[in-house]
Amino acid sequence: PASPATRSRAFRELLSSPDLTFLMEAHNALSARIVEEAGFPAIWASGLSVATALGLRDANEASWTQVLDVVEFMADATRVPILIDGDTGYGNFNNVRRLVRKLGTIGVAAVCLEDKLFPKMNSFVGERQPLADVAEFCGRIAAGCDARLDDNFSIVARVEALIAGHGMDEALRRAEAYHRAGADAILIHSKRAEPDEILGFAQRWGNRAPVVIVPTKYYRTPAAAYRGAGISTVIWANHNMRASISAMSRLCRRVRDDEAIAGVEDEIATLDQVFAMLDYDELAQAEGVYLPAT
Numbered sequence: 001p002a003s004p005a006t007r008s009r010a011f012r013e014l015l016s017s018p019d020l021t022f023l024m025e026a027h028n029a030l031s032a033r034i035v036e037e038a039g040f041p042a043i044w045a046s047g048l049s050v051a052t053a054l055g056l057r058d059a060n061e062a063s064w065t066q067v068l069d070v071v072e073f074m075a076d077a078t079r080v081p082i083l084i085d086g087d088t089g090y091g092n093f094n095n096v097r098r099l100v101r102k103l104g105t106i107g108v109a110a111v112c113l114e115d116k117l118f119p120k121m122n123s124f125v126g127e128r129q130p131l132a133d134v135a136e137f138c139g140r141i142a143a144g145c146d147a148r149l150d151d152n153f154s155i156v157a158r159v160e161a162l163i164a165g166h167g168m169d170e171a172l173r174r175a176e177a178y179h180r181a182g183a184d185a186i187l188i189h190s191k192r193a194e195p196d197e198i199l200g201f202a203q204r205w206g207n208r209a210p211v212v213i214v215p216t217k218y219y220r221t222p223a224a225a226y227r228g229a230g231i232s233t234v235i236w237a238n239h240n241m242r243a244s245i246s247a248m249s250r251l252c253r254r255v256r257d258d259e260a261i262a263g264v265e266d267e268i269a270t271l272d273q274v275f276a277m278l279d280y281d282e283l284a285q286a287e288g289v290y291l292p293a294t
């Protein structure tokens with residue numbers, strides 16, 4: 001793995017660069033390694049996907065230290081920066097301080113905090129999405145900034161006003177407040193099937209701070225629209241988790257019906273691929289160096 005400082009600097013550069021950056025979701029060490037090998041410059045440690053992989057709902061059913069245990073394995077398995085979905089920060093400003101310090105020690109480059117209340121519910125589930133008080137959430141952001149061990153550790157403030165149905169003026173008011181409180185970027189979330197809300201936000205926001213988006217629901221929009229709007233970062237938020245459900249379900253049905261595995265052999269990664277990915281050769285070489293010759 002790369003050093004925490006290297007990773008947080010790399011993420012800071014991605015956020016501030018004029019190029020559009022794409023982050024891909026991972027939810028464990030294996031998927032994180034696959035995202036890195038596919039060439040993505042950074043990883044989104046999705047709260048939804050990590051929870052799902054743990055068999056839990058995206059409603060803070062996993063404790064924050066359980067989530068960090070998973071993300072630490074992800075950091076250990078990769079070199080690229082990780083933006084962790086920190087949900088609401090798991091409490092108030094004091095919980096955010098503890099979170100940010102701990103993230104610095106496990107090599108996470110950045111955290112995204114959303115302006116809701118603990119325990120949160122996934123933004124696409126139900127209409128009950130109570131928002132945090134603006135001043136209280138600004139305290140969470142400021143406390144996170146003050147607690148960072150490394151100035152390049154980034155804090156992304158996620159505005160849920162559009163998700164909660166409060167409209168564009170409220171979204172802009174909140175983004176401005178979070179930016180003033182020290183947020184390095186604004187994630188504006190929308191659950192509409194068209195990108196009109198986030199493009200409208202980007203136009204009125206005028207790049208006062210980098211804008212991050214999550215096009216899960218407006219997935220038909222081409223990347224050119226985001227480049228044209230000056231968006232900084234796109235997060236493909238849950239697609240490895242969903243791909244794994246489809247792939248494993250299909251495989252299980254086939255093996256159950258066939259009472260045999262011959263039919264799936266050509267469709268799955270070989271064990272040689274598995275051993276290469278985890279670099280078993282390196283261990284064999286190290287044994288040559290460190291184990292006494294027999």
Ligand code: SPV
Pocket residue numbers: 046047048049058085122123124214216237238
């Ligand atoms: C996540 O991936 O956990 C997110 C994005 O926060 S969303 O599911 O759209 O809330």
Ligand code: MG
Pocket residue numbers: 046047048058085087
């Ligand atoms: Mg989430």
